[in-house]
Amino acid sequence: MSRRVVRTVLVRLGTSLLVLWGAVTAAFVALHLTPGSVVDALIGSNTVTPQVRAQIIADYGLDRPLWRQYLAYLGRILHGDLGRSYQLHESVASALGSQLAPSLQLTLVAIGLALLVSTPLALFTARRRRWVRALSSGIELVGVSIPTFWAAILLLTVFSFRLGWFPAAGATGFGGLVLPAVAVAIPVTALLTQVTREGLERVLEEPFVLTARARGMSDAGVRTRHALRHAALPAVTFAGWLFGLMLGALVPVEQIFSRPGLGQLLLTAVGGKDLPIVMGVVLFTALVYVVVSSALDVLYLVIDPRLRGAAR
Amino acid sequence: MLRARRPAGPALAATAALAAVLGLAGCGGTDASGGTGSGAPVRGGTLVYAVNTEPINLDPHASPQDITGLFTRPALDSLVALDAKGGVHPWLATAWKISADQKTYTFTLRTGVKFTDGTPFDAAAVKANLDHIVDPKTKSQLAAGFITPYTGTTVVDDHTVRVNFSRPHSPFLAALATAYFGIESPASLKKGPDYLARHVVGTGPFVIDAFTPHQSITYHRNPDYNWGPEGAAHTGPAYLDKLQIKILTEDSVRLGALTSGQVDGIASVPPANVKQVKANPKLTILTREAPGGNYNYYPNTASGVFTDVRVRQAFRAGIDFRTIVRKLYFGTFSPASSPIAPNTVGYDASTENLGKYDPAQAARLLDAAGWTGRDAQGYRTKDGKRLVVRWSFAKAFAREQRDVLAVQVQAEAKKLGIEIRFADGTITELIARQVKGDYDLADFSWQRADGDALRNLFASASISTPRSFGQNSARYKNPEVDGWLNAALATTDLAQRSALYAKVQQKVLADGAVFPVYVFDYLLGANKRAHGIAWEPQAYPTFYDAWVTGK
Numbered sequence: 001m002s003r004r005v006v007r008t009v010l011v012r013l014g015t016s017l018l019v020l021w022g023a024v025t026a027a028f029v030a031l032h033l034t035p036g037s038v039v040d041a042l043i044g045s046n047t048v049t050p051q052v053r054a055q056i057i058a059d060y061g062l063d064r065p066l067w068r069q070y071l072a073y074l075g076r077i078l079h080g081d082l083g084r085s086y087q088l089h090e091s092v093a094s095a096l097g098s099q100l101a102p103s104l105q106l107t108l109v110a111i112g113l114a115l116l117v118s119t120p121l122a123l124f125t126a127r128r129r130r131w132v133r134a135l136s137s138g139i140e141l142v143g144v145s146i147p148t149f150w151a152a153i154l155l156l157t158v159f160s161f162r163l164g165w166f167p168a169a170g171a172t173g174f175g176g177l178v179l180p181a182v183a184v185a186i187p188v189t190a191l192l193t194q195v196t197r198e199g200l201e202r203v204l205e206e207p208f209v210l211t212a213r214a215r216g217m218s219d220a221g222v223r224t225r226h227a228l229r230h231a232a233l234p235a236v237t238f239a240g241w242l243f244g245l246m247l248g249a250l251v252p253v254e255q256i257f258s259r260p261g262l263g264q265l266l267l268t269a270v271g272g273k274d275l276p277i278v279m280g281v282v283l284f285t286a287l288v289y290v291v292v293s294s295a296l297d298v299l300y301l302v303i304d305p306r307l308r309g310a311a312r
Numbered sequence: 313m314l315r316a317r318r319p320a321g322p323a324l325a326a327t328a329a330l331a332a333v334l335g336l337a338g339c340g341g342t343d344a345s346g347g348t349g350s351g352a353p354v355r356g357g358t359l360v361y362a363v364n365t366e367p368i369n370l371d372p373h374a375s376p377q378d379i380t381g382l383f384t385r386p387a388l389d390s391l392v393a394l395d396a397k398g399g400v401h402p403w404l405a406t407a408w409k410i411s412a413d414q415k416t417y418t419f420t421l422r423t424g425v426k427f428t429d430g431t432p433f434d435a436a437a438v439k440a441n442l443d444h445i446v447d448p449k450t451k452s453q454l455a456a457g458f459i460t461p462y463t464g465t466t467v468v469d470d471h472t473v474r475v476n477f478s479r480p481h482s483p484f485l486a487a488l489a490t491a492y493f494g495i496e497s498p499a500s501l502k503k504g505p506d507y508l509a510r511h512v513v514g515t516g517p518f519v520i521d522a523f524t525p526h527q528s529i530t531y532h533r534n535p536d537y538n539w540g541p542e543g544a545a546h547t548g549p550a551y552l553d554k555l556q557i558k559i560l561t562e563d564s565v566r567l568g569a570l571t572s573g574q575v576d577g578i579a580s581v582p583p584a585n586v587k588q589v590k591a592n593p594k595l596t597i598l599t600r601e602a603p604g605g606n607y608n609y610y611p612n613t614a615s616g617v618f619t620d621v622r623v624r625q626a627f628r629a630g631i632d633f634r635t636i637v638r639k640l641y642f643g644t645f646s647p648a649s650s651p652i653a654p655n656t657v658g659y660d661a662s663t664e665n666l667g668k669y670d671p672a673q674a675a676r677l678l679d680a681a682g683w684t685g686r687d688a689q690g691y692r693t694k695d696g697k698r699l700v701v702r703w704s705f706a707k708a709f710a711r712e713q714r715d716v717l718a719v720q721v722q723a724e725a726k727k728l729g730i731e732i733r734f735a736d737g738t739i740t741e742l743i744a745r746q747v748k749g750d751y752d753l754a755d756f757s758w759q760r761a762d763g764d765a766l767r768n769l770f771a772s773a774s775i776s777t778p779r780s781f782g783q784n785s786a787r788y789k790n791p792e793v794d795g796w797l798n799a800a801l802a803t804t805d806l807a808q809r810s811a812l813y814a815k816v817q818q819k820v821l822a823d824g825a826v827f828p829v830y831v832f833d834y835l836l837g838a839n840k841r842a843h844g845i846a847w848e849p850q851a852y853p854t855f856y857d858a859w860v861t862g863k
Binding site: 034035036037040041043044045046047048049050051052053054055056059087088089090153156157160161162164167168254255256257258259260261264268271272273 | 368369376446448449450451452453454456457460505506508509510524525526527528558559560561562564565568569571572574575737738739740741743744745746747756768774779780781782783
């Protein structure tokens with residue numbers, strides 16, 4: 001391995017750590033800036049005996065100055081310990097672990113669904129007659145604009161309450177995954193279609209496309225064999241970026257469909273000032289971002305052979 | 313317990329109405345197979361119930377949540393049972409004696425009772441439970457606060473225990489009847505708080521199979537059960553083979569699940585949808601008035617504009633709370649006239665003649681208080697300062713259209729010349745303000761099946777400080793009222809306690825320390841195939857007597 005590759009990897013690693021540290025610090029500061037002390041938030045609107053109050057403060061070290069709580073937290077993370085939830089009676093790692101699988105499943109199915117629908121849609125509508133494009137972008141605009149929770153409730157009302165095809169909510173297994181995945185996938189599909197089509201249209205203007213056509217290649221062949229590969233680059237970047245944003249979409253969908261997951265975990269934790277959980281989710285999300293963007297860099301090389309030369 | 317809810321999102325509520333209309337349109341047609349409570353009970357089947365909130369911690373000894381009480385009641389029995397009139401009945405204890413100084417309670421325990429993990433129920437088990445509740449390591453946020461003078465339990469023999477207090481504490485038996493004092497297996501108590509947060513084992517008519525946070529809890533029948541509370545509709549094991557409670561936090565989803573027949577009953581039907589549910593031939597609405605503090609507004613009597621009793625009295629007289637409530641809820645919730653609900657022990661019915669709407673009197677009171685000027689917007693002023701009421705409110709957490717209600721009150725107050733400004737915030741922010749006393753008006757309901765709820769609401773010891781949170785949001789301090797409330801603690805005689813609580817209600821109303829708004833009813837929507845759903849004193853549904861007929 002050349003020294004340049006080593007240096008690239010090291011820089012990458014360094015910036016990744018910086019991102020993680022920044023995310024954790026920002027979350028810590030933001031949570032402490034919101035009004036109300038942690039112990040009051042944990043006790044809530046209840047009257048507890050002074051002994052219980054003292055026990056809560058002692059258990060979580062809430063009487064220490066903030067900078068010491070912060071340093072202690074960083075120290076624990078460096079040892080791979082995410083701490084314990086203030087409220088859930090389990091470690092942050094186990095809370096994340098148990099809620100991760102359902103969220104990941106939903107995210108992957110939704111993104112898969114979005115790619116599956118948006119790719120042919122973009123291929124079919126790029127550089128077509130005006131009304132085809134207008135219709136498609138109209139639908140996409142609606143798809144992007146309708147709030148996810150609204151789409152979720154509408155899907156439930158039609159496909160569960162009226163037609164009875166799927167269970168309402170709180171169901172495990174494939175039947176319970178369909179409607180939530182569709183709800184999450186709607187805006188993603190709309191955005192991906194737009195990005196992919198724009199990419200396709202740019203490529204279809206290129207001279208090499210004309211050359212391909214002149215060689216007698218069919219329109220479908222030009223689109224799928226040549227143009228799509230070029231257009232895939234921005235679309236993949238975008239899909240990766242969306243993956244990180246997914247947590248936001250998961251919050252209403254998991255709540256409406258009563259699915260366990262990170263969204264529900266985060267929502268309860270933020271409301272109850274359950275700091276260790278919030279920080280854990282933030283750290284995890286930042287980590288996903290770092291991993292996904294690194295994976296994308298590798299993927300670019302696979303998609304676009306021209307970039308391989310640049311890396312060498 | 314203050315029934316705080318997780319954020320529902322105001323936008324979601326609007327969609328709820330739409331989805332409800334669509335959902336209901338798909339139903340109707342087939343006849344229901346029976347009415348609630350009719351016919352002979354049938355053994356077998358599963359009842360599925362959907363609720364709107366979820367327990368964070370399943371151990372009722374530690375958790376203050378209403379929903380924890382509901383989730384664990386099927387699995388847990390209490391020593392005594394409470395009826396709607398405040399009468400105490402045998403359950404796991406067959407008899408009890410209170411010492412002359414009211415400091416010692418001696419219970420005779422039922423024999424032949426077994427926890428569902430096989431552990432026998434005995435005096436040691438009762439001691440283990442009470443000691444567990446007060447152990448600081450349990451971090452009890454509710455139960456321990458109900459027995460603060462508790463000094464310990466003595467095991468007299470296998471089936472006799474003596475519970476000792478440092479001073480008389482008359483609310484003890486009523487507290488003991490709640491699920492928060494449900495008797496858990498001592499074997500599982502030994503496994504520590506982490507285990508208990510997910511697993512609860514008792515002697516109850518149902519056994520918990522699995523609790524999946526954010527999703528559901530499932531139970532199966534305890535076949536050995538033969539020790540139901542006195543006052544239940546039947547004896548022996550429960551009728552249902554299985555019971556499932558699902559967590560469906562969105563109102564529209566819960567309602568849709570009910571109308572489409574996917575669940576047999578739901579908690580918290582939105583008041584706006586009650587009519588639609590009633591109109592559906594397959595469904596019915598069951599209601600139960602919740603005892604304790606009504607949904608009330610509390611003026612801050614310690615600082616700000618409401619320190620002047622005349623301004624408080626003017627606010628109560630000048631706003632037609634009764635009409636606003638009747639119009640908004642169409643009779644689903646009735647207007648309140650006392651700080652506590654009519655079915656609370658010690659409720660004073662004569663309060664119903666107080667607090668009549670009288671805008672002329674309100675104007676006179678405000679004039680007398682010196683708020684005589686008027687500014688360009690028509691608000692009253694004194695020394696050039698406008699009469700502004702800062703209302704600490706959590707819009708995103710408002711349930712039962714309390715936000716709509718608040719806006720209507722704001723409009724009525726404007727007619728009086730009072731400007732209401734909402735200080736919107738999260739529950740945590742509201743708590744921070746409550747601790748500091750930084751508000752003029754606060755609103756909440758406080759369910760508790762005992763007149764001692766008045767002590768939570770108005771005792772000077774219950775005013776929030778940075779060191780302890782209390783429910784006395786009016787920050788009301790009156791030695792006379794404190795005296796009555798303490799005297800009520802010292803006697804278990806219901807008539808004597810009621811007389812003392814009546815004095816408290818009259819006094820705090822005369823002082824304008826509370827503006828009663830509405831009496832909260834638990835609104836349960838049920839499919840008519842579900843029968844025999846009963847209520848426990850705190851207005852949670854119970855399923856021991858419940859049964860289902862074919863779909």
